[in-house]
Amino acid sequence: xxxxxxxxxxxxxxxxxxxxxxxxxxxxxxxxxxxxxxxxxxxxxxxxxxxxxxxxxxxxxxxxxxxxxxxxxxxxxxxxxxxxxxxxxxxxxxxxxxxxxxxxxxxxxxxxxxxxxxxxxxxxxxxxxxxxxxxxxxxxxxxxxxxxxxxxxxxxxxxxxxxxxxxxxxxxxxxxxxxxxxxxxxxxxxxxxxxxxxxxxxxxxxxxxxxxxxxxxxxxxxxxxxxxxxxxxxxxxxxxxxxxxxxxxxxxxxxxxxxxxxxxxxxxxxxxxxxxxxxxxxxxxxxxxxxxxxxxxxxxxxxxxxxxxxxxxxxxxxxxxxxxxxxxxxxxxxxxxxxxx
Numbered sequence: 001x002x003x004x005x006x007x008x009x010x011x012x013x014x015x016x017x018x019x020x021x022x023x024x025x026x027x028x029x030x031x032x033x034x035x036x037x038x039x040x041x042x043x044x045x046x047x048x049x050x051x052x053x054x055x056x057x058x059x060x061x062x063x064x065x066x067x068x069x070x071x072x073x074x075x076x077x078x079x080x081x082x083x084x085x086x087x088x089x090x091x092x093x094x095x096x097x098x099x100x101x102x103x104x105x106x107x108x109x110x111x112x113x114x115x116x117x118x119x120x121x122x123x124x125x126x127x128x129x130x131x132x133x134x135x136x137x138x139x140x141x142x143x144x145x146x147x148x149x150x151x152x153x154x155x156x157x158x159x160x161x162x163x164x165x166x167x168x169x170x171x172x173x174x175x176x177x178x179x180x181x182x183x184x185x186x187x188x189x190x191x192x193x194x195x196x197x198x199x200x201x202x203x204x205x206x207x208x209x210x211x212x213x214x215x216x217x218x219x220x221x222x223x224x225x226x227x228x229x230x231x232x233x234x235x236x237x238x239x240x241x242x243x244x245x246x247x248x249x250x251x252x253x254x255x256x257x258x259x260x261x262x263x264x265x266x267x268x269x270x271x272x273x274x275x276x277x278x279x280x281x282x283x284x285x286x287x288x289x290x291x292x293x294x295x296x297x298x299x300x301x302x303x304x305x306x307x308x309x310x311x312x313x314x315x316x317x318x319x320x321x322x323x324x325x326x327x328x329x330x331x332x333x334x335x336x337x338x339x340x341x
Contacts, residue, residue: 002046003042003044003045003046004027004028004029004030004031004045005023005027005030005031005045005046005047005048005049006030006031006033006041006042006043006045006047006048006049007019007020007023007030007031007032007033007049007050007051008032008033008034008038008041008048008049008050008051008053008061009032009033009034009050009051009052009053010034010035010051010052010053010054010055011034012032012034012220013220014220014222015051015052015075015077015078016032016051016052017220017221017222018077018140018222019049019051019075019115020032021140021142021222021324022137022140022324022327022328022331023047023049023331025324025328026328026331026332026335027047035053035055035057035058038058043065043068043070044068044070046339047073047335047339048065048070048071048072048073049072049073049074049075049115050072050073050074050075050107050111051075051076052075052076052077052078053074053107054080054095054100054103054104054107055100055103056097056099056100056102056103058103059099059102059103059106061107062106062107062109062110062111063110065110066110071111071112071338072110072111072112073111073112073113073114073115073135073334073335073338074107074108074111074113074114074115075114075115075116075137076108076114076115076116076121076125077116077117077118077121077250077251078121078246078249078250079121079124079245079246079249080095080100080101080104081101081104081124081128082124082244082245082246082249083095083096083246084096084244084246086175086244087175087242087244087246087247088172088174088175089174090172105128105129108125108129108132109129109131109132111132111133112133112338113133113134113135113334113337113338114132114133114134114135115135115136115137115331115334116134116135116136116137117136117137117138117139117251118139118249118250118251118272119136120248120249120271120272120275121249121250122134122136124249133338135334135337135338136330137327137330137331137334138322138326138327138330139251139252139253139256139322139327140256140322140323140324140326140327140328141256141257141260141318141322141323141324142222142226142260142324143260143318143319143322143323143324143325144323144324145223145226146226146230146260146261147319149226149227149230149231149261150230150261150262153230153231153233162194163193163194163195163196164191164194164195164196164235164236164300164301165195165196165198165232165233165234165235165236166187166195166196166197166198166234166235166236166237166238166297167197167198167199167200167229167232167234167236167237167238167263168180168197168198168199168200168203168237168238168239169199169200169201169225169229169257170199170200170201170202171201171202171218172202173202173240175242175244176240176241176242176288177204177205177206178204178206179240179288179290179293180203180204180207180238180240181204181206181207182290183290183293183294183297184197184204184207184210184213185206185207185210186290186294187294187297187298187301188210188211188212188213190298191301192211192212193212194301195212195301196212196213196214197210197212197213197214198214198216198232198234199213199214199215199216200215200216200217200218200219200225200228200229201216201217201218201219202215202218203215216228226261229257229261230261234258234261234263235263235264235300235307236263236264236265236266236297236300236301236307237254237257237258237263237264237265237266238265238266239254239255239258239265239266239267239268239273240268240288240293241267241268241270241273242268242270242288243268243270243271243288247270247271247272248270248271248272249272250272251272252267252272252273252275252276252277254267254273255267255273255276255277255282255283255314255318256318256322258283258314259282259283259311259314259315259317259318259322260315260318260319260322261315262311262312262314262315263311263314264283264284264300264306264307264308264310264311264314265277265283265284265310265314266283266284266286266293266296266297266300267283267284267285267286268285268286268287268288269285269286269287269288270288273285277314278313278317281310281313282310282313282314282317283310283314284296284299284300284310
């Protein structure tokens with residue numbers, strides 16, 4: 001019996017679940033270990049992968065695996081070298097530490113391949129560590145599950161209730177908080193009783209007292225998260241991004257999720273969204289100014305037809321170009337190429 005792939009991840013976060021879904025679909029299942037459960041793991045297996053793992057306390061691992069002829073892939077989905085306090089003061093304190101940076105570089109140098117879902121991130125890694133073999137993996141979205149959930153969806157629409165539902169699931173985004181606060185306050189006042197804002201995981205402190213604004217807790221389980229998102233029947237999805245060197249190496253995950261769930265999205269006109277979103281066709285791209293965001297959202301609130309058109313074209317694009325099936329096929333190619341290295 002062939003051993004399951006081993007995924008050693010920094011924690012049970014969305015990035016882990018995203019990559020693990022691809023591994024499960026490709027290999028039937030995957031064993032996941034975290035730093036606190038790593039002791040006793042059998043590494044003598046065909047497929048070993050790390051996800052964002054760079055704790056200095058485990059800097060010995062690449063050397064340990066090399067001594068035992070165990071090759072591994074290293075999955076990374078953020079440009080940690082460009083993470084600065086103005087982007088996230090909490091994470092930057094960790095990832096900016098010299099010991100963490102050295103450990104991250106060590107893991108990448110020791111890998112058979114670094115797997116990225118952003119070509120910009122791949123280029124940044126190639127420039128920093130030229131000897132690295134970088135492999136691009138199509139950013140996945142579970143179109144099969146989303147389509148099944150949408151098929152079974154029940155509940156009143158905005159046309160039936162007269163209330164437009166705006167959603168934004170995210171981790172902490174302090175940099176966009178002032179923009180969001182101004183935009184949400186304006187829209188909530190102008191369309192009082194006709195619009196609601198639903199944040200998942202985090203929201204700016206400055207909108208906590210705004211009528212029609214709700215914060216839902218973070219859902220770490222991806223299936224539950226997707227089910228929740230579809231169940232909320234959002235008409236519009238928000239995706240503000242400042243466009244820093246850190247941000248531009250991310251994937252357009254909000255576009256995949258909104259488009260795959262049939263939601264019209266408004267996106268900052270910065271990479272990665274400018275790489276994938278066609279302005280006016282599969283979403284709206286806007287400058288990071290309050291007036292630009294307000295104008296785009298007012299346009300969508302006032303036009304159900306535009307919301308439907310953007311949502312339909314985005315969904316067709318996601319189904320065609322970002323399905324999990326394409327990601328699984330690509331991962332199998334990567335795994336085959338590097339199996340004997």
